[in-house]
Amino acid sequence: MKEVVKSECNIVLSANAATEGGAPLAEGTFTLKKTDTVLTSIDFGTSGHGGGDPSPKYMLLYYMSHCDTDLFKFPIGVGETWTEEGHWHVQTKSRLEGYESVEVSAGTFSDCLKHKTVFTDANVQDTKAELRNALLNGTRYLWFAEGVGLVKLRYEHSNGVITEAELLEYKTPAEDREYLPLQIGNVWTYKWQNTYRNEPAIEEWRVIRNFSEPENLECPMELASAKYEVKIEADAPRVAHVKCLLTPKADSNTKDDEKPLLLSMSHFGTEDLYDGYARYVRDLTATDAGGEKIPVTEIGKTQWAVETQNASPVTLCYTVLLNHDEREWPFGRDEAPYVQEDCIFCPGYALFITGEVADIELRIDVPDAWYVSTAWNPIGNERYRFTIVDRDDLMYAYMVLGTHSQKMAESDGAEVVIALGGHFKASMDEVQRTVKSLLHTYSEIFGGTPDNRMLFVANPCDIYSGGGVSGRSISVLMDGTLDADNRQSWTPLVAHEICHIWNGKAIDFNTQEYWFSEGFTEYCSKISCARLGIISEDDFLRDLERKWELYLSKQGELSIREAGENKMVNRELVYEGGSLIAAALDLQIR
Numbered sequence: 001m002k003e004v005v006k007s008e009c010n011i012v013l014s015a016n017a018a019t020e021g022g023a024p025l026a027e028g029t030f031t032l033k034k035t036d037t038v039l040t041s042i043d044f045g046t047s048g049h050g051g052g053d054p055s056p057k058y059m060l061l062y063y064m065s066h067c068d069t070d071l072f073k074f075p076i077g078v079g080e081t082w083t084e085e086g087h088w089h090v091q092t093k094s095r096l097e098g099y100e101s102v103e104v105s106a107g108t109f110s111d112c113l114k115h116k117t118v119f120t121d122a123n124v125q126d127t128k129a130e131l132r133n134a135l136l137n138g139t140r141y142l143w144f145a146e147g148v149g150l151v152k153l154r155y156e157h158s159n160g161v162i163t164e165a166e167l168l169e170y171k172t173p174a175e176d177r178e179y180l181p182l183q184i185g186n187v188w189t190y191k192w193q194n195t196y197r198n199e200p201a202i203e204e205w206r207v208i209r210n211f212s213e214p215e216n217l218e219c220p221m222e223l224a225s226a227k228y229e230v231k232i233e234a235d236a237p238r239v240a241h242v243k244c245l246l247t248p249k250a251d252s253n254t255k256d257d258e259k260p261l262l263l264s265m266s267h268f269g270t271e272d273l274y275d276g277y278a279r280y281v282r283d284l285t286a287t288d289a290g291g292e293k294i295p296v297t298e299i300g301k302t303q304w305a306v307e308t309q310n311a312s313p314v315t316l317c318y319t320v321l322l323n324h325d326e327r328e329w330p331f332g333r334d335e336a337p338y339v340q341e342d343c344i345f346c347p348g349y350a351l352f353i354t355g356e357v358a359d360i361e362l363r364i365d366v367p368d369a370w371y372v373s374t375a376w377n378p379i380g381n382e383r384y385r386f387t388i389v390d391r392d393d394l395m396y397a398y399m400v401l402g403t404h405s406q407k408m409a410e411s412d413g414a415e416v417v418i419a420l421g422g423h424f425k426a427s428m429d430e431v432q433r434t435v436k437s438l439l440h441t442y443s444e445i446f447g448g449t450p451d452n453r454m455l456f457v458a459n460p461c462d463i464y465s466g467g468g469v470s471g472r473s474i475s476v477l478m479d480g481t482l483d484a485d486n487r488q489s490w491t492p493l494v495a496h497e498i499c500h501i502w503n504g505k506a507i508d509f510n511t512q513e514y515w516f517s518e519g520f521t522e523y524c525s526k527i528s529c530a531r532l533g534i535i536s537e538d539d540f541l542r543d544l545e546r547k548w549e550l551y552l553s554k555q556g557e558l559s560i561r562e563a564g565e566n567k568m569v570n571r572e573l574v575y576e577g578g579s580l581i582a583a584a585l586d587l588q589i590r
Contacts, residue, residue, distance in 0.1 A: 008035045010299075011182045012209035014274055015046075015061040017201045020191075024049045025201055029208075029274035029301070030061050032071070034182065039072040041065035047272035054128075054135055060165050060192045060203045063155050064142060066119075070094070076113070076179065090122040090136050102143045102152050104166035105191065109145035112152075113179050116141055134159035144179035148172060149188055157194075165192030168202070184210050208275070211297045213305075220262040221308060223357040224249045228394075230351070231365040232401060237339050238322040240351060248311040261314060265302035266349035266395050269331045276302040277350050284318040284353070304353070320351055330568075333461065334477040335468040340459055343402030343421040347470060348395040360388035366401050373400040373419035375455040375472040398473035400457050407432050409456075411439035414449035416498075420482075422460040427482035431458065434491055438498050441528045446502045454501060458482070458494070467497040474498060491534045495525035514564035519578010523586070526579075544583060547576040 011032045017025040028046030032039060044067050048055050065071065067087040073080060081095045097114040117140045124132035137158035145151045149172065153165040171187045186207045193200040224247045231241040246261065270276040278301070286296045289312040297305045306314055325338035337346045354360075364372050364384040375397055376386035388394045400406075405425035409416045409432050416435055420428055435456060443449045454472045461477040468475050474497045482490050499521045530540040554572040557563075563570035563577070 008033065009210060009212045010034075010042075011207060013061065013182075014206050014208050015059050015203060017059055017203040019199050020202060021199075026059050027274060028059060028061070030065050032065065032182070035074075037074050038070050039074070039180065040070050041067050043067065045274060047274075054131060054196060058135065060153070060163075060190055060201070061205055063140070063163060063165075064150055064153060066090075066092070066117075066140075069117075071115075072179065078113075086119075088122050088124045088132075088136060091120045093118045100143065102145070104151050104168075106148075106151065106167040106169055109143075109148060109151050112143040112145050114141065114143055134161070146179055147174065147177045147181060149180045149186075150190075153192070155194075161195050163192060163194035165190050165203075182207055182210055184208065209298050211299060213299060219259060220305075220355075221259040221311070222249045223247065223261075223355050225359040226354060226357045226361075228352065228360070228362045229365065230362065232344065234367045234370075237344055237402075240320045240322060240346070242316075242318050242320060242351065242353075244316040244353070245313055246316060246355065246357075247313045248308070250311060259308075261306040261308050261355065263304045263306065263316070263353050263355050265353055267302065268349050268396075269329055269335065270302075272330065274301065278302045280321045280323060280350070281353070282319045282321060284316070287315045287317075289313050302353075316353060318353065322346060324350060331468060332466045332477075333464045334466050334475045335470065338459075340402075340421055342425075343400050343404040343419070343459070345457060345459065345475065346399050346401070347473075348397045348399070349470075352394055354391055354394060356391060358390045360390070360394050362386045362388055362394070364399070364401065370402055371400070371404060371406045371419070373404070373406050373417050373455060373457070374398070375417065375453050377453065393471060396471035396473075398455055398457055398470060398475055400455075404459075409435040409439065411436045412443040412449050413451075414439045414443065415453045417453065417455045419455065419457045420459070424458055424460055424482050430484050430487075431482055431494075434487065434494065435498065437532055438495050438528065441532060442499060442502055442524075445524065445528070450501055456494075456498065465493070467493055469497055469500040472501075474500070488529075488535045488539070492525060492529050495529050495534075496521055499525045499528070512564045513561070514567045514574050515560040515578035515581070518564075518567060518575050519560075519580075520582040522575050523579040523582035527586070544580075547579050551576040551580055 011034060013030045015030065016027045019025060026046055026048040028044060031043040033042045044062060046059055069084060069086040069092055070082060073082060076096065078096050078098050083093045086092050094117040097116050099111045100114050101108065101110045102112045119137050122133045122136035126132065135157055138156050140155045142150060143152040148170055151167040155163040168189045168191050172181045173183060176183060184207050188205045190203050191200050192203060227245045229243045265277045267276055273279065284296060286294050286306045288294050295307045299305050308314060322337045322339055322344065324336040325333060329336045335347060337350050366372060372384040374386065376388055379385045379387050400419040404419050404421040405428045407418050407428055409418055416439065418432055418435060420431060439449065452472050456474045458476040462479050465478045476493060476497055478490060478493060480489060503517055503521045526540060526543060529535045530537055550572040558570060558573060560573045560577040563573035567574045
């Protein structure tokens with residue numbers, strides 16, 4: 001007869017490793033599943049800072065948890081042995097050896113449960129398989145103190161390397177007598193080292209989630225509408241207060257078939273950030289139509305389930321700290337929130353928690369002297385109230401809020417809201433003329449213009465230069481000025497990003513084709529600048545020659561399509577190679 005599992009919960013631990021001097025090494029999350037019969041490691045994700053062998057993303061918590069393996073069988077019994085296959089097909093044989101007294105920096109712990117596992121036959125599939133297999137294969141010893149957790153680790157790797165770790169300090173509730181207590185907020189700090197590293201690593205573990213999955217996750221409640229209010233005050237520009245009224249569809253729930261309300265934030269650009277944009281979210285609460293609080297359960301990276309009792313509206317409240325410019329982002333600073341002296345730049349994906357919904361309204365409350373620049377359509381004459389097409393239009397749009405300069409550029413039916421901050425404000429008329437001329441040029445090339453309003457944002461930045469496009473929004477950060485005297489230095493970047501309105505948005509692909517969307521855009525923007533007299537024909541040809549040389553320096557390593565999987569690292573193949581293909585086709589067509 002099949003055994004019935006009485007209870008099951010998922011536990012997520014965050015881990016951060018640094019050198020003793022405080023330099024970051026790695027961060028990640030590790031997911032465990034606990035039932036009445038077993039504690040199992042089921043998932044992990046890490047990212048490392050810097051190079052080295054092995055990669056810094058190999059963390060102490062990985063050495064302890066070993067994905068896809070059972071850490072404990074319940075009830076715990078000394079002498080119990082079990083075998084299984086883990087991550088990378090590694091074969092494991094685990095045994096609870098007995099009890100020992102262990103002395104570490106955190107104290108002396110008597111009657112520690114000694115856990116031994118032998119790992120063999122790992123079959124890692126990557127470019128450093130020999131090293132990875134050697135790290136996985138070997139014998140690992142763990143010592144757990146009741147009510148405390150792991151206090152000591154020794155991992156004798158198959159290549160002779162030894163990893164040792166000890167507990168430095170911990171915070172766990174006295175009433176929890178588990179060998180690995182997993183209540184939210186529990187914290188452990190370890191010091192560990194192996195012969196790959198000259199300096200020990202200090203690693204902190206923290207339980208950040210412990211939840212049972214709500215029922216009917218595969219069939220969540222559907223939303224009829226969402227009405228958002230965002231408020232930012234002049235004396236606290238890095239704090240956004242968000243309130244949202246979520247109204248379920250009338251027939252999406254019944255008393256006999258309760259469904260959770262599933263909410264999430266975008267994962268865009270946060271692949272290496274274990275908690276995504278939720279890292280900046282604070283004080284998330286939900287209330288029912290009567291104002292009573294209802295449970296909100298974090299069920300994954302930037303994913304929440306709200307336990308509703310019926311189809312009545314739910315009000316969501318939270319704040320977002322706009323401190324994203326304190327770190328680097330894989331897509332660049334131009335597509336993450338930042339705060340400057342006269343304006344705040346914020347993409348929707350860093351601000352909004354939402355579900356699948358098509359009827360969306362947004363009201364933005366800012367000081368009277370501020371502008372709010374967006375690509376969304378305003379509702380009547382109301383101050384900063386907008387109608388939004390759908391969830392993607394909400395999340396993948398940019399906003400600029402502040403005392404920046406704002407104007408509209410119109411050409412051939414296209415409308416572009418221009419928002420300039422800092423000393424760029426003095427160049428608004430020049431930028432407006434340039435954007436209008438580019439819109440006209442591209443509309444002739446592509447045979448028309450997109451129907452929807454667009455946003456173009458440019459702000460000065462002396463430490464970064466780049467641009468990005470999201471939905472109907474364009475963002476540029478660059479050094480220098482936007483004067484007519486140096487149009488040749490700034491217009492090509494602006495022209496490239498505006499061209500993405502057509503190539504990359506109006507022309508879209510189900511899979512990445514960056515050699516086309518970036519390479520052809522690069523060629524189209526440069527030849528357009530030449531035709532407009534912004535750059536000379538000689539400069540255009542010299543740029544094409546430079547692209548040829550850069551492409552040849554990397555040609556043959558990857559196909560230009562494969563290179564698009566990491567387009568910035570493979571820029572010579574994606575941007576320069578794609579641009580050369582565009583030039584060749586242009587000549588052939590002529």
